[in-house]
Structure formats: structure tokens, C-alpha cells
Amino acid sequence: MNLVEQLENLFFPLPCSCPLCGRKQEKLQICQECYQRLIYRRSQYGQCQHCATFGYRAKACSNCRHWPQYFVANYSAWPYQEEYRAVIKAFKFGNQPWLAECLAREMLPFLPADYDVLVPIPLHWTRLRERGYNQSLLLAKALSKLSGLPCQEYLVRTRATKHQVELSRKERKSNLQQAFAVKNNENLKQQKIILVDDIFTTGATVLTCGQVLHQAGAKYISSVTLASGVD
Ligand SMILES: [Zn+2]
Ligand SMILES: [Zn+2]
Numbered sequence: 001m002n003l004v005e006q007l008e009n010l011f012f013p014l015p016c017s018c019p020l021c022g023r024k025q026e027k028l029q030i031c032q033e034c035y036q037r038l039i040y041r042r043s044q045y046g047q048c049q050h051c052a053t054f055g056y057r058a059k060a061c062s063n064c065r066h067w068p069q070y071f072v073a074n075y076s077a078w079p080y081q082e083e084y085r086a087v088i089k090a091f092k093f094g095n096q097p098w099l100a101e102c103l104a105r106e107m108l109p110f111l112p113a114d115y116d117v118l119v120p121i122p123l124h125w126t127r128l129r130e131r132g133y134n135q136s137l138l139l140a141k142a143l144s145k146l147s148g149l150p151c152q153e154y155l156v157r158t159r160a161t162k163h164q165v166e167l168s169r170k171e172r173k174s175n176l177q178q179a180f181a182v183k184n185n186e187n188l189k190q191q192k193i194i195l196v197d198d199i200f201t202t203g204a205t206v207l208t209c210g211q212v213l214h215q216a217g218a219k220y221i222s223s224v225t226l227a228s229g230v231d
Contacts, residue, residue, distance in 0.1 A: 121209060
């Protein structure tokens with residue numbers, strides 16, 4: 001722990017509890033009971049091996065069968081439901097940015113090997129102003145610290161999009177078109193990229209970002225998200 005972190009701890013101590021159930025812990029971490037329940041749920045649901053959507057036991061599902069080759073796979077730790085959904089909501093909208101490191105620890109085992117860089121999904125500045133922080137950037141930075149992979153903000157959001165959850169699948173696609181652009185594109189030529197986001201639902205966001213990165217010269221792309229949908 002460096003001096004800044006020690007001072008932060010002194011003045012803003014983190015709650016010593018499990019964010020999923022609230023049980024007291026030595027530090028902010030997922031407790032053994034919740035961890036065991038998660039392992040059980042993961043095995044009960046099964047997960048698509050290609051896009052990590054829960055509820056499938058296949059090499060590809062109806063969501064990801066037609067993905068382009070340069071988009072290798074998505075990996076997700078949690079099913080997006082119940083207590084998992086509540087924690088992500090608190091992290092994203094409840095002004096609890098300090099959850100990032102604890103949540104990134106959940107994502108770490110799912111990081112694929114042999115990639116060059118972590119790239120967060122950007123937030124439009126108007127939304128950044130509303131929320132105060134970009135949850136994907138916080139997760140990517142924490143994952144970078146834990147994994148040793150660099151974190152680069154290669155993408156920018158060029159226009160604000162409506163909240164994806166309010167839209168149908170078709171609307172999401174058009175809503176996202178031209179919402180992203182690449183910056184520093186000289187540096188990302190031939191790079192193997194892991195996109196970082198909080199939730200994977202239809203995959204439209206990471207696929208659109210993957211397309212933009214691929215067009216700018218990235219070799220191939222995967223994504224890691226904290227949670228993904230349950231079909
Ligand atoms: Zn717990
Ligand atoms: Zn799939």
C-alpha cells in the first residue's frame with residue numbers, strides 16, 4: 001500500500017463486509033458463502049463458451065453465432081440477476097466507486113491469456129458529469145493493477161446514447177452506430193485487446209467497440225465483463 005492509499009484508508013475507510021450479502025468480513029470482499037453460491041449457480045446455469053451468456057452449454061448460442069472472427073470471445077463472472085444486479089447498480093449509479101477493486105478481483109480469473117492491453121468502454125462526457133466516474137474505466141484500472149496488463153483509453157464516445165436497457169435489440173444497434181471513435185490509433189496497430197465493461201447483455205456495445213478497434217488496426221479483440229445476462 002503506498003502513502004496515498006494509506007491516507008485514503010485513514011480518512012475514507014472501506015466497509016469491511018461482503019458487498020453481496022452484507023456479512024461482516026476482514027476487508028471488503030466476497031464472503032465464502034456467496035462465493036460457494038456463485039460457483040453453484042454458475043454450474044447450474046451453464047454458460048455459452050463463446051459469449052458467456054448464462055443458460056447455455058454450447059460452443060456458441062443464438063446471441064453470438066454470427067460474430068465476426070476478429071471478436072474472439074466474451075468472458076463474464078456473474079449472472080446479471082438478483083444480488084449481483086443490485087451490487088452492480090450500486091457501483092454504477094449509487095456513487096460507490098470504491099467497489100471497483102473488489103469487483104475487478106472477481107473478473108481477474110476470467111481474463112484470457114496472451115493479450116496486450118485492457119481498454120475500457122468509454123462514457124460520454126454528459127453521462128460522466130451526471131455520474132461522476134466511468135465504471136468501466138475504474139474496473140479496467142483495477143484489473144490493470146491486479147493483472148499487470150496496461151490500461152489504455154483508446155476509445156471515445158462521440159455522442160450520448162440512450163440507456164441501452166430501455167431499448168429493443170434493433171434500436172440498440174442503431175443507437176450505437178457511430179457512437180464510438182478511436183484515439184491514439186497509431187499505438188493500437190496489431191494489438192490484442194481486451195475490452196472491459198460492467199455488463200454484457202446483447203453484446204452490442206462490445207461488438208461495436210470491437211469493430212471500431214479492428215478497423216483502426218487491432219489484431220483481435222475479446223471482452224471481459226463483470227456480469228452477463230441469463231437466457
Ligand atoms: Zn456474502
Ligand atoms: Zn453465445
